[in-house]
Amino acid sequence: MLEELQKVTSHPTAADLYEIIRKRLPKISLGTVYRNLELLVENQTIQKLDMNGAEARFDGNPARHCHVRCSVCGRVGDLHSVAPDPLKQKIKKIKKIKKSDGWEILGYRIEFEGTCPDCQKES
Numbered sequence: 001m002l003e004e005l006q007k008v009t010s011h012p013t014a015a016d017l018y019e020i021i022r023k024r025l026p027k028i029s030l031g032t033v034y035r036n037l038e039l040l041v042e043n044q045t046i047q048k049l050d051m052n053g054a055e056a057r058f059d060g061n062p063a064r065h066c067h068v069r070c071s072v073c074g075r076v077g078d079l080h081s082v083a084p085d086p087l088k089q090k091i092k093k094i095k096k097i098k099k100s101d102g103w104e105i106l107g108y109r110i111e112f113e114g115t116c117p118d119c120q121k122e123s
Protein backbone atom coordinates (compact mmCIF):
# COMPACT_ATOMS: atom_id res chain seq x y z
CA MET A 1 0.00 0.00 0.00
CA LEU A 2 2.82 2.34 0.90
CA GLU A 3 4.32 1.55 -2.49
CA GLU A 4 1.12 2.59 -4.28
CA LEU A 5 0.93 5.82 -2.32
CA GLN A 6 4.55 6.69 -3.04
CA LYS A 7 3.98 6.10 -6.75
CA VAL A 8 1.32 8.78 -7.11
CA THR A 9 1.73 12.50 -6.60
CA SER A 10 -1.99 13.20 -6.63
CA HIS A 11 -2.40 13.19 -2.82
CA PRO A 12 -5.28 10.71 -2.89
CA THR A 13 -8.04 10.41 -0.31
CA ALA A 14 -8.44 7.05 1.46
CA ALA A 15 -11.27 6.20 -0.95
CA ASP A 16 -9.11 7.03 -4.01
CA LEU A 17 -6.34 4.85 -2.67
CA TYR A 18 -8.77 2.03 -1.99
CA GLU A 19 -9.76 2.07 -5.69
CA ILE A 20 -6.09 1.90 -6.74
CA ILE A 21 -5.18 -0.91 -4.32
CA ARG A 22 -8.29 -2.94 -5.08
CA LYS A 23 -6.99 -3.55 -8.60
CA ARG A 24 -4.07 -5.48 -7.13
CA LEU A 25 -5.71 -6.83 -3.98
CA PRO A 26 -9.38 -7.36 -4.85
CA LYS A 27 -10.18 -8.69 -1.36
CA ILE A 28 -8.95 -5.70 0.62
CA SER A 29 -11.59 -3.70 2.51
CA LEU A 30 -11.89 0.05 2.84
CA GLY A 31 -11.57 -0.38 6.63
CA THR A 32 -8.20 -2.08 6.21
CA VAL A 33 -7.02 0.75 3.98
CA TYR A 34 -8.07 3.34 6.58
CA ARG A 35 -6.38 1.45 9.42
CA ASN A 36 -3.14 1.01 7.51
CA LEU A 37 -3.09 4.66 6.51
CA GLU A 38 -3.51 5.77 10.12
CA LEU A 39 -0.65 3.47 11.17
CA LEU A 40 1.64 4.88 8.49
CA VAL A 41 0.74 8.42 9.61
CA GLU A 42 1.56 7.51 13.23
CA ASN A 43 4.94 6.14 12.13
CA GLN A 44 5.47 9.36 10.16
CA THR A 45 6.07 7.33 7.03
CA ILE A 46 3.42 9.33 5.24
CA GLN A 47 1.58 12.60 5.83
CA LYS A 48 -2.08 13.23 6.34
CA LEU A 49 -3.25 16.51 4.89
CA ASP A 50 -6.26 18.09 6.50
CA MET A 51 -7.78 20.10 3.72
CA ASN A 52 -9.87 22.85 5.34
CA GLY A 53 -12.89 20.74 6.12
CA ALA A 54 -12.66 18.59 2.98
CA GLU A 55 -11.82 14.88 3.11
CA ALA A 56 -8.28 14.20 4.31
CA ARG A 57 -5.71 13.34 1.67
CA PHE A 58 -2.57 11.28 2.02
CA ASP A 59 0.93 12.05 0.83
CA GLY A 60 3.61 9.38 0.37
CA ASN A 61 6.28 12.02 0.87
CA PRO A 62 6.82 12.61 4.61
CA ALA A 63 9.10 15.65 4.14
CA ARG A 64 7.57 19.02 4.90
CA HIS A 65 6.51 20.80 1.75
CA CYS A 66 3.82 23.23 0.68
CA HIS A 67 0.63 22.20 -1.05
CA VAL A 68 -1.56 24.01 -3.50
CA ARG A 69 -5.14 23.20 -4.30
CA CYS A 70 -6.68 23.87 -7.69
CA SER A 71 -9.82 25.94 -7.28
CA VAL A 72 -11.15 24.57 -10.59
CA CYS A 73 -10.70 20.78 -10.43
CA GLY A 74 -9.79 20.40 -6.74
CA ARG A 75 -6.57 18.46 -7.27
CA VAL A 76 -3.75 18.97 -4.78
CA GLY A 77 -0.18 19.47 -5.94
CA ASP A 78 3.25 19.97 -4.37
CA LEU A 79 4.94 23.35 -4.52
CA HIS A 80 8.66 22.71 -4.76
CA SER A 81 9.67 26.30 -5.44
CA VAL A 82 8.28 27.59 -2.13
CA ALA A 83 10.23 27.16 1.11
CA PRO A 84 8.55 24.46 3.20
CA ASP A 85 8.26 26.83 6.14
CA PRO A 86 7.64 30.33 4.80
CA LEU A 87 6.74 31.47 8.29
CA LYS A 88 9.67 29.88 10.08
CA GLN A 89 11.57 33.13 10.48
CA LYS A 90 8.49 34.64 12.09
CA ILE A 91 8.10 31.87 14.66
CA LYS A 92 9.70 34.05 17.35
CA LYS A 93 7.04 36.64 16.73
CA ILE A 94 4.36 33.96 16.87
CA LYS A 95 5.49 33.06 20.38
CA LYS A 96 4.63 36.58 21.45
CA ILE A 97 1.00 35.96 20.53
CA LYS A 98 0.48 34.39 23.91
CA LYS A 99 1.30 37.67 25.58
CA SER A 100 -0.92 39.82 23.42
CA ASP A 101 -3.79 37.53 22.45
CA GLY A 102 -3.63 34.90 25.16
CA TRP A 103 -3.44 31.96 22.77
CA GLU A 104 -0.83 29.28 22.93
CA ILE A 105 0.04 28.49 19.32
CA LEU A 106 0.84 24.85 18.55
CA GLY A 107 1.44 25.17 14.84
CA TYR A 108 0.14 26.55 11.60
CA ARG A 109 -0.93 25.29 8.25
CA ILE A 110 -0.49 26.97 4.92
CA GLU A 111 -2.51 25.90 1.97
CA PHE A 112 -2.10 27.70 -1.32
CA GLU A 113 -4.91 27.99 -3.79
CA GLY A 114 -4.55 28.39 -7.53
CA THR A 115 -5.18 26.99 -10.97
CA CYS A 116 -3.29 23.84 -11.94
CA PRO A 117 -1.36 23.58 -15.25
CA ASP A 118 -4.09 21.41 -16.84
CA CYS A 119 -6.89 23.82 -15.97
CA GLN A 120 -4.85 26.78 -17.22
CA LYS A 121 -4.56 25.06 -20.61
CA GLU A 122 -8.32 24.60 -20.80
CA SER A 123 -9.27 28.21 -20.15
Ligand SMILES: [Zn+2]
Pocket residue numbers: 070071072073074075115116117118119
Ligand atom coordinates in the same frame (compact mmCIF):
# COMPACT_ATOMS: atom_id res chain seq x y z
ZN1 LIG B 1 -7.16 22.00 -11.99
Ligand SMILES: [Zn+2]
Pocket residue numbers: 011059061065067077078
Ligand atom coordinates in the same frame (compact mmCIF):
# COMPACT_ATOMS: atom_id res chain seq x y z
ZN1 LIG C 1 2.73 16.63 -1.10
